[in-house]
Amino acid sequence: MSEEDKPARPAEEILLTLAGAADLVLDRVEVATRRLRATLGRSDLTELLREGHDDLKARGRLTLGRHVPESHLEVLARRAAERRSRDV
Amino acid sequence: MTYTIESMDALRRQGDELADATVRELFEHSEVGRFNTLMRWFTVSGQVLPEGLPEVARDYLEATRLPPDWADWGIMERAREFFLDNNAHISAALAFASMPAGYAVPHMARLLSATHALEYPSRRMAETGQFTVYLMRPEAFQAGGRFIPAAQKVRLLHAAIRYHLRQQGRWDEAALGRPICQEDMIASQMGFSLFVLDALHRLGVRMSPEGAEAYYYAWRLVGVMLGCDPAAIPPDLSAAREFSDLYWVRHMGPSEEGARLTGQLIAMYQEVVPGTLVDPVVPALIRFLVGDTMADWLKVPRSPWDSVAALVPTLLGVLERIEDRAPYGGRLLDLVGQLATSVELTALTRGRVMHYTIPDELKREYGVRTAGRWVPPAPSRAAF
Known part of the structure; x- marks a missing residue:
């Protein structure tokens, strides 16, 4: 029976799991940092940011526009206002 | 019908014959005081009349x-479910769309001002709010329900306002x-039903056609019980x-009374919500x-919150x-909705039971309270 196959004591088991999780997180952070550094090093960074911002705004506009039908009372009020200005 | x-x-020339005749006779025989006192003992259906x-x-x-014979209790139950599902949204729509829509009709705003009820819109809101709650209780139309006596009293209240305005x-x-x-x-009735549905639609609330029709049906039945011609x-x-559409296009417009009433409505809701941070949300x-x-006719203030x-x-x-x-999410949100509505109603009624009494004169019943403070009566001359 090798060292790994032996049943670990509960405290040891928790420690091993935590250490594994920490290693995984660190690994991911390292990859993300590498990507971020590459992005920051780009010469067109300003342009990239502006595009990203425009993209977000367009998304926002779409989200708001998708949900809001016109107020029927506004339609009626405009008609009433037209009628009034005609009658005066 | 078209x-x-x-x-x-033709509808502008008609009142509510039955209620008008009742109120006229009560006033002519000076029986309003006795009637109002006794009616405090009559609050639920099926109760023996005092x-x-x-x-x-x-x-x-x-x-x-x-209720009218044509009432379909299956549809009424669907209306109740619709109300429970959309409780908080309906309360918001009644307060922030239906009430202002009424104020945008100058003669309606003038009538509300004439009765002075509009100096204190909280009373009318409290009465309307409590009325809606009575309507949507499961036992509303059964023995022990509070809705029918409330409707009977509101109908007389309207007749009394007609009587006073005519007399004066x-x-x-x-x-x-x-x-x-x-x-x-x-x-x-259109304001309480159709405009609420319009507001819910604008808020993006999903409704089934059956639910929306049932909600309208309930208000139509209420309208008939309040004296609308079936x-x-x-x-x-x-x-x-x-x-x-015909009504609002031919009647709506700006008026001083409408703007004042809207200002009071906004102030009232700003008081209901504690603190001042979210005050601009109400006009927005x-x-x-x-x-x-x-909103411009009614002089609703503009603020950066409008875009929010x-x-x-x-x-x-x-x-x-x-x-x-989410599991339990629906139930939880329903509970939050019910809680918000009941807090709002409690704030408006301040814990009172609204009695919908017949006003024996317009100004005292609905008017502005006398300013100043109470001063004890002067010493009696006879004793000195």
């Missing part, structure tokens, strides 16, 4: 004690028709649209629901997603 300018004009009630009142209560010559009947005429009464009240939502929500033209209000449907969309997907 509505025309002529058919609408002894000593004037004959004419007894006849009226007898004639109006049952404060209403130009030739130009405006009868005060609280059939056209106005039916239009008010032959004139629109039978369904598409007829309701036809009626209300009104503006979002009624649109800029009407446009986010409300998105926020509600997120909440609906939670309701659909």
Whole structure:
């Protein structure tokens, strides 16, 4: 029976799991940092940011526009206002 | 039925014969005080009428004690479910769309000002709020329900306002028709039903066609119980649209009274919500629901929050997603809705039970309280 196959004591088991999780997180952070550094090093960074911002705004506009039908009372009020200005 | 300018004009000349005759007789025999006191003992359906009630009142209560025969209780139950599902949204729509829509009709705003009820819109809101809660209780139309006696009293309250305005010559009947005429009464029902559905639609609330029709049906039944002519009240939502479009386009416009009432409504809701941080949300929500033209007529203040209000449907969309997907999410949100509505109603009624009494004169019953403070009576001369 090798060292790994032996049943670990509960405290040891928790420690091993935590250490594994920490290693995984660190690994991911390292990859993300590498990507971020590459992005920051780009010469067109300003342009990239502006595009990203425009993209977000367009998304926002779409989200708001998708949900809001016109107020029927506004339609009626405009008609009433037209009628009034005609009658005066 | 098709509505025309002529058919609408005819409705302007009609009041509510049964209630008007009852109130007239109560006033002519000086029986209003006794009637109001005794009616405090009559609050639920099926209760024995209090002894000593004037004959004419007894006849009226007898004639109006049952809902119309055509009432379909299956549809009424669907309406109740619709109300429970959308409780908080409906309360918001009533306060921030239906009430201002009424204020945007100058003669309605003038009537509300004449009765002074509008100096204190909280009373009317409290009465309307409690009335809606009674209506949507499971036992509303059964023995022990509080709705029918409340409706019987509200109908007399409207008749009393008609009576006083006529007696005091404060209403130009030739130009405006009868005060609280059939056209106005039916239009008010449209405000409580169709405009609430319109507001829910604008807020992005998903509704089934059956639910929306059932909600309208319940208010149509209420309208008939409050004295609307059953032959004139629109039978369904598409007829309701036809009626209300004609009504609002021909009557709506700016007025000083409408702007003042709206200002008071906004102030009242700002008081209901503790703190001042979200105060600008109230006018922003009104503006979002009624649109800029009407909001400008009613002098609803503008603020940077106006653009934030446009986010409300998105926020509600997120909440609906939670309701659909998260376990217990729907139940939890329903509970939050019920809680918000009951807090709002408690704040408005301040814990009172609204009695819908017949005002024995307009100003004292609804008027502004006397300013200044109480001073003890002067010493009696006889003792010194």
